[in-house]
Amino acid sequence: xxxxxxxxxxxxxxxxxxxxxxxxxxxxxxxxxxxxxxxxxxxxxxxxxxxxxxxxxxxxxxxxxxxxxxxxxxxxxxxxxxxxxxxxxxxxxxxxxxxxxxxxxxxxxxxxxxxxxxxxxxxxxxxxxxxxxxxxxxxxxxxxxxxxxxxxxxxxxxxxxxxxxxxxxxxxxxxxxxxxxxxxxxxxxxxxxxxxxxxxxxxxxxxxxxxxxxxxxxxxxxxxxxxxxxxxxxxxxxxxxxxxxxxxxxxxxxxxxxxxxxxxxxxxxxxxxxxxxxxxxxxxxxxxxxxxxxxxxxxxxxxxxxxxxxxxxxxxxxxxxxxxxxxxxxxxxxxxxxxxxxxxxxxxxxxxxxxxxxxxxxxxxxxxxxxxxxxxxxxxxxxxxxxxxxxxxxxxxxxxxxxxxxxxxxxxxxxxxxxxxxxxxxxxxxxxxxxxxxxxxxxxxxxxxxxxxxxxxxxxxxxxxxxxxxxxxxxxxxxxxxxxxxxxxxxxxxxxxxxxxxxxxxxxxxxxxxxxxxxxxxxxxxxxxxxxxxxxxxxxxxxxxxxxxxxxxxxxxxxxxxxxxxxxxxxxxxxxxxxxxxxxxxxxxxxxxxxxxx
Amino acid sequence: xxxxxxxxxxxxxxxxxxxxxxxxxxxxxxxxxxxxxxxxxxxxxxxxxxxxxxxxxxxxxxxxxxxxxxxxxxxxxxxxxxxxxxxxxxxxxxxxxxxxxxxxxxxxxxxxxxxxxxxxxxxxxxxxxxxxxxxxxxxxxxxxxxxxxxxxxxxxxxxxxxxxxxxxxxxxxxxxxxxxxxxxxxxxxxxxxxxxxxxxxxxxxxxxxxxxxxxxxxxxxxxxxxxxxxxxxxxxxxxxxxxxxxxxxxxxxxxxxxxxxxxxxxxxxxxxxxxxxxxxxxxxxxxxxxxxxxxxxxxxxxxxxxxxxxxxxxxxxxxxxxxxxxxxxxxxxxxxxxxxxxxxxxxxxxxxxxxxxxxxxxxxxxxxxxxxxxxxxxxxxxxxxxxxxxxxxxxx
Numbered sequence: 001x002x003x004x005x006x007x008x009x010x011x012x013x014x015x016x017x018x019x020x021x022x023x024x025x026x027x028x029x030x031x032x033x034x035x036x037x038x039x040x041x042x043x044x045x046x047x048x049x050x051x052x053x054x055x056x057x058x059x060x061x062x063x064x065x066x067x068x069x070x071x072x073x074x075x076x077x078x079x080x081x082x083x084x085x086x087x088x089x090x091x092x093x094x095x096x097x098x099x100x101x102x103x104x105x106x107x108x109x110x111x112x113x114x115x116x117x118x119x120x121x122x123x124x125x126x127x128x129x130x131x132x133x134x135x136x137x138x139x140x141x142x143x144x145x146x147x148x149x150x151x152x153x154x155x156x157x158x159x160x161x162x163x164x165x166x167x168x169x170x171x172x173x174x175x176x177x178x179x180x181x182x183x184x185x186x187x188x189x190x191x192x193x194x195x196x197x198x199x200x201x202x203x204x205x206x207x208x209x210x211x212x213x214x215x216x217x218x219x220x221x222x223x224x225x226x227x228x229x230x231x232x233x234x235x236x237x238x239x240x241x242x243x244x245x246x247x248x249x250x251x252x253x254x255x256x257x258x259x260x261x262x263x264x265x266x267x268x269x270x271x272x273x274x275x276x277x278x279x280x281x282x283x284x285x286x287x288x289x290x291x292x293x294x295x296x297x298x299x300x301x302x303x304x305x306x307x308x309x310x311x312x313x314x315x316x317x318x319x320x321x322x323x324x325x326x327x328x329x330x331x332x333x334x335x336x337x338x339x340x341x342x343x344x345x346x347x348x349x350x351x352x353x354x355x356x357x358x359x360x361x362x363x364x365x366x367x368x369x370x371x372x373x374x375x376x377x378x379x380x381x382x383x384x385x386x387x388x389x390x391x392x393x394x395x396x397x398x399x400x401x402x403x404x405x406x407x408x409x410x411x412x413x414x415x416x417x418x419x420x421x422x423x424x425x426x427x428x429x430x431x432x433x434x435x436x437x438x439x440x441x442x443x444x445x446x447x448x449x450x451x452x453x454x455x456x457x458x459x460x461x462x463x464x465x466x467x468x469x470x471x472x473x474x475x476x477x478x479x480x481x482x483x484x485x486x487x488x489x490x491x492x493x494x495x496x497x498x499x500x501x502x503x504x505x506x507x508x509x510x511x512x513x514x515x516x517x518x519x520x521x522x523x524x525x526x527x528x529x530x531x532x533x534x535x536x537x538x539x540x541x542x543x544x545x546x547x548x549x550x551x552x553x554x555x556x557x558x559x560x561x562x563x564x565x566x567x568x569x570x571x572x573x574x575x576x577x578x579x580x581x582x583x584x585x586x587x588x589x590x591x592x593x594x595x596x597x598x
Numbered sequence: 599x600x601x602x603x604x605x606x607x608x609x610x611x612x613x614x615x616x617x618x619x620x621x622x623x624x625x626x627x628x629x630x631x632x633x634x635x636x637x638x639x640x641x642x643x644x645x646x647x648x649x650x651x652x653x654x655x656x657x658x659x660x661x662x663x664x665x666x667x668x669x670x671x672x673x674x675x676x677x678x679x680x681x682x683x684x685x686x687x688x689x690x691x692x693x694x695x696x697x698x699x700x701x702x703x704x705x706x707x708x709x710x711x712x713x714x715x716x717x718x719x720x721x722x723x724x725x726x727x728x729x730x731x732x733x734x735x736x737x738x739x740x741x742x743x744x745x746x747x748x749x750x751x752x753x754x755x756x757x758x759x760x761x762x763x764x765x766x767x768x769x770x771x772x773x774x775x776x777x778x779x780x781x782x783x784x785x786x787x788x789x790x791x792x793x794x795x796x797x798x799x800x801x802x803x804x805x806x807x808x809x810x811x812x813x814x815x816x817x818x819x820x821x822x823x824x825x826x827x828x829x830x831x832x833x834x835x836x837x838x839x840x841x842x843x844x845x846x847x848x849x850x851x852x853x854x855x856x857x858x859x860x861x862x863x864x865x866x867x868x869x870x871x872x873x874x875x876x877x878x879x880x881x882x883x884x885x886x887x888x889x890x891x892x893x894x895x896x897x898x899x900x901x902x903x904x905x906x907x908x909x910x911x912x913x914x915x916x917x918x919x920x921x922x923x924x925x926x927x928x929x930x931x932x933x934x935x936x937x938x939x940x941x942x943x944x945x946x947x948x949x950x951x952x953x954x955x956x957x958x959x960x961x962x963x964x965x966x967x968x969x970x971x972x973x974x975x976x977x978x979x980x981x982x983x984x985x986x987x988x989x990x991x992x993x994x
Contacts, residue, residue, distance in 0.1 A: 487701065489697045490701050490703055496689070497762065497766070498717070498766070499689050501689075507703075511705040
């Protein structure tokens with residue numbers, strides 16, 4: 001028999017007398033604990049923000065108050081903005097705006113077509129196309145620029161293969177068209193990711209509803225397209241923000257074609273001596289304004305509308321059967337895109353690396369001389385070793401911190417801490433890396449930094465911090481998805497069935513997210529290995545990161561060596577990815593059976 | 599059984615009484631558990647019944663050690679699981695749990711899942727294999743040991759979860775709405791298996807659900823939770839026949855409700871009430887004064903269609919006149935919705951023979967299944983005005 005009341009036994013009454021002081025303490029402890037825990041949870045992120053983001057705030061302040069940092073006479077001035085908004089920097093601002101809009105429009109259009117073809121039709125080779133998109137995502141923008149450069153420049157690959165200087169093609173590539181194309185093709189994977197999730201989930205019930213209520217094919221498309229609006233806006237905003245803040249293209253294609261862009265102008269005003277920080281800071285403001293504008297436009301366009309089209313009842317979409325003719329046309333279109341986005345630059349790099357450094361070209365003169373030269377000189381190996389070490393450190397830190405942050409992001413009702421973290425990560429993602437690096441140079445070079453004992457300026461540690469600031473936000477975002485998908489009850493089930501916390505996590509959660517962790521590591525590693533803007537600005541004296549070495553080779557017109565270096569590194573990175581993924585499959589066979597689920 | 603007697607007991611199979619005293623828990627300003635106290639003797643099956651938001655899940659999570667209570671204590675036999683600053687982590691509580699979403703580890707086979715839970719007993723390889731195989735055989739999945747969860751149906755997955763919970767022979771078994779994701783036919787089959795296997799294992803069981811039929815079918819004792827308070831703790835029969843409050847009565851299945859006044863002083867637990875639909879004799883719950891307003895709650899089984907609904911004069915005394923608003927064929931017979939003369943609708947009125955829609959009928963009401971509460975008691979509850987839409991249940 002059970003009853004609702006408990007008769008207080010002797011043990012129960014004895015307890016309060018015996019343990020009243022600890023009992024009192026316990027009460028205080030319990031009252032304090034929730035707030036203390038909340039504060040403790042916030043602390044690491046606060047620290048993180050201080051180290052990663054405060055320097056940028058300082059850098060942005062210098063535009064309006066140069067005197068505050070001993071960079072000028074005025075306590076408050078808008079002169080740097082006037083200076084930026086006139087002359088060639090104004091030109092650069094307008095160029096950036098136009099290029100960003102053009103690239104975003106082009107990328108969104110291409111991405112919608114690609115997403116529709118790969119998700120909603122029976123297009124052949126869908127897996128291959130998705131793989132190529134990942135490859136595009138991993139390759140930094142200056143690699144694509146370099147590929148085109150090697151192809152079309154005077155004494156370049158085409159010139160020497162055809163025996164004729166391709167002037168018309170060069171003027172197109174080293175100008176708005178080339179810049180927009182490279183930025184757009186870089187933006188397509190981002191836009192694709194934004195569009196494809198919705199397109200895949202947009203169940204056929206909406207299509208069926210439109211058709212059963214008498215809509216034709218065209219009318220159905222008109223019904224469905226507005227439902228995609230949030231994804232389209234998101235795609236446009238992402239590509240626009242990525243394009244205006246891109247530095248790789250500004251430093252390569254645009255700088256060679258006398259087509260100034262804002263990020264390039266910013267780097268120049270810092271890298272030239274004496275550095276004009278207020279001017280660079282004003283450009284930083286404008287850059288932020290452009291990025292903010294894109295995100296704002298996206299928000300505004302969605303205000304007051306609800307687009308919850310995904311639900312548990314959504315049925316999987318039906319694929320449209322492509323006939324032979326349309327299949328061929330679609331394949332030709334998709335193939336053309338990838339040839340132009342990846343194939344041509346890859347060909348440029350490969351050909352440039354195989355061509356001899358001078359003289360006439362014949363089939364016999366193609367050879368591995370450039371590779372031998374690069375490998376023997378030691379320049380490449382030391383740069384590669386340095387960058388690989390830093391990339392590995394950055395990737396490990398980004399995965400560990402990103403997993404913790406991603407978990408906090410994925411927790412529902414994360415409260416104030418979660419929202420703050422979300423905001424910080426968004427801000428860090430939106431911050432162009434040029435701006436980030438400029439902020440580091442500026443702040444950690446200030447006299448008060450060294451008087452505080454922070455002697456980071458010109459050290460490898462600062463370079464790693466810069467890399468981490470770039471890699472962490474995307475790692476956290478990337479991991480929040482898979483970590484959020486692992487139901488809490490899996491972990492609790494392991495705890496309840498007798499596992500300690502660490503063992504429970506390792507047994508019940510780790511195997512499920514190991515694949516994502518490895519992917520996040522690889523993305524952070526490859527991204528850092530070939531990262532350009534932060535490396536360019538923050539590399540300590542006497543050390544040369546890989547990307548800086550490659551671009552220096554190009555500027556020194558040792559085309560063959562630079563190209564050979566690039567080809568070696570990209571091939572090495574691909575081998576590494578293959579090895580790691582292979583190992584993952586081997587050691588985690590369950591991951592394979594889980595993939596069958598998705 | 600006194601706690602002291604159990605101090606030397608093994609933790610497997612048998613265990614001491616589960617004592618929960620003054621358990622309270624708030625999330626922010628919301629009080630989710632309010633001074634909940636109860637005790638479950640070893641080997642007994644307690645079902646905690648309540649709507650969503652009543653705190654039953656939180657209570658179970660406190661028992662499991664997933665949530666930390668703000669106040670109160672949980673003891674299992676001689677061991678204190680939680681009290682004040684003491685909070686044993688889940689892995690030290692020597693219990694097992696079946697989750698609503700099964701919580702099977704997707705990267706392990708059925709045997710892997712069950713074996714993982716057995717490892718706390720540190721068995722040898724052979725012993726482990728034997729026990730896992732026998733646990734899976736007991737739930738009828740001996741053939742599916744090497745399948746992964748996604749290769750199993752929902753019912754099979756929940757059977758694996760059941761085997762996983764039983765295999766280490768824990769003293770306390772927790773069930774978190776284990777049948778709510780299954781369809782009706784499967785629910786009933788798995789309910790029988792849970793009832794049989796848990797009683798065979800001798801474990802104490804705490805089982806939460808929002809389904810009163812499931813609760814009545816499984817429980818030795820039913821506890822009804824309302825907004826974090828344990829409002830009734832009794833045998834299923836007692837809960838059905840003497841619901842402690844209008845809330846409990848509504849939650850355990852009603853045909854309908856009528857407002858009325860006490861027409862005569864209560865006598866031997868019965869009270870005559872006047873309603874707009876006619877006079878009714880009801881079971882008096884609480885104190886009633888002559889002329890006071892009452893709330894009458896009718897069980898579906900207590901409402902019977904009178905033999906033939908002829909002219910009012912021939913009607914049996916104490917019956918109410920109404921019209922059939924709906925007839926639904928249920929296999930064994932017909933469920934009717936009868937609209938009384940005052941517009942009140944009684945649902946789930948069963949009869950072997952159908953009465954077509956629109957037929958004028960008379961219904962009699964068995965006083966045993968008609969409860970009169972003082973009207974103030976139900977008005978005190980904010981949502982008492984809107985009756986909870988529940989499938990009526992018949993407990994014979």
